[in-house]
Amino acid sequence: MIISSLSFLLFMFPPQIAENTMGVSNNDIILQNIEVDQYSLPYLDPLFLDEDKIHSLMDRLEKAIYKAPINAHISANGHIIPEKLGETLDRKQFQSLFREHFYSNTNSNFEVPKKPLYPKVDRGLLGEISTKQLGTYTTFFRKSNLERTHNIKLASEAINNYVLFPGEIFSFNEIVGERTKERGYKRAPVIVRGELAEDIGGGICQVSSTLFNAVDLKGIQIVERYAHSRKVPYVPTGRDATVSWWGPDFVFKNMYNEPILIRSFSANGTMRVSVYSSDTAEYFTGSS
Structure with missing residues (x-):
């Protein structure tokens, strides 16, 4: 599912609805440029971003995206089961993309960036x-x-x-x-x-x-x-x-x-x- 009205979900509906809606998505999250414009400080020059609102958005995105990594382990029959990567929101890249779209006149959307989470124990270490x-x-x-x-x-x-x-x-x-x-x-x-x-x-x-x-x-x-x-x-x-x-x-x-x-x-x-x-x-x- 692609979430195309993210800010509407996050701030117009109760929190539990937004979290449940985002939590069932296994696909990429797309943020439309029109939504980015809604994060300026109210009653002030639209060139100023509402930082608290952005961090709240990132917290919710991170909760929707987060998938814990799984360590490699040894099965009951002695075989090494490989590790699995997790993923989370790339907050640094997200802020960069968000500001780029906010301060530009582009009408393009952007995909919410993710980064891998590596487990502490991989198959190589476990073998050793x-x-x-x-x-x-x-x-x-x-x-x-x-x-x-x-x-x-x-x-x-x-x-x-x-x-x-x-x-x-x-x-x-x-x-x-x-x-x-x-x-x-x-x-x-x-x-x-x-x-x-x-x-x-x-x-x-x-x-x-x-x-x-x-x-x-x-x-x-x-x-x-x-x-x-x-x-x-x-x-x-x-x-x-x-x-x-x-x-x-x-x-x-x-x-x-x-x-x-x-x-x-x-x-x-x-x-x-x-x-x-x-x-x-x-x-x-x-x-x-």
């Missing part, structure tokens, strides 16, 4: 950092507990294929997100103040604990970790990492000179996390 296994750890659970098994699978998928660059921090709560019914998590057994109870997201701590044991390496700095108030059955005493959305988090920092790749797998009562990097990965001490 998936060659050397730095660490791995496996835990086990009863797959007959369907709710807990489901929660473990969801959290495992959330951290799978995550790439942590040198010096970056990994926060389990930030990456996995809040464990809610709306996000697919179910009620399952959890430990609360030393007592066994049921809550949304029960079983998540097995994922964070498995992850902790996999990343407990010389090149990984553990920033934040808390133990359960009672022993858990899936890891040895003192080797657990409890997490909750409004409470403890599990946080670590990549101290290697190369990015690390986290691969996580959960099926048939087995939870496994492996950490990979390139052949040139070394622990960076910060000294020359």
Whole structure:
């Protein structure tokens, strides 16, 4: 769909109508020259542009155009799935074109310019950092507990294929997100103040604990970790990492000179996390 009355949509209709109308368009957006003329300051010389109005227009165009890039990732069968470029409004070029049309006598239209958004992880990088296994750890659970098994699978998928660059921090709560019914998590057994109870997201701590044991390496700095108030059955005493959305988090920092790749797998009562990097990965001490 080509939007030919953009300013009318943006400023004559309620905002939600304009956003929905623009959001369904997968084609280029064309701005007519007659619309450009409507962005002069009211009651003043038409040679002056209303900057606030232009920035508001750019914000709405950006919202309509924006498409997030997608990182390359490794499929369940071990194949590298290529990255996908995103796109957004090219604000600098748009302002240049807008002013050119505003101050000229041309009657031509112009296409709203876009620019690509590149993902952090492309297939080349992913191929390099998936060659050397730095660490791995496996835990086990009863797959007959369907709710807990489901929660473990969801959290495992959330951290799978995550790439942590040198010096970056990994926060389990930030990456996995809040464990809610709306996000697919179910009620399952959890430990609360030393007592066994049921809550949304029960079983998540097995994922964070498995992850902790996999990343407990010389090149990984553990920033934040808390133990359960009672022993858990899936890891040895003192080797657990409890997490909750409004409470403890599990946080670590990549101290290697190369990015690390986290691969996580959960099926048939087995939870496994492996950490990979390139052949040139070394622990960076910060000294020359």
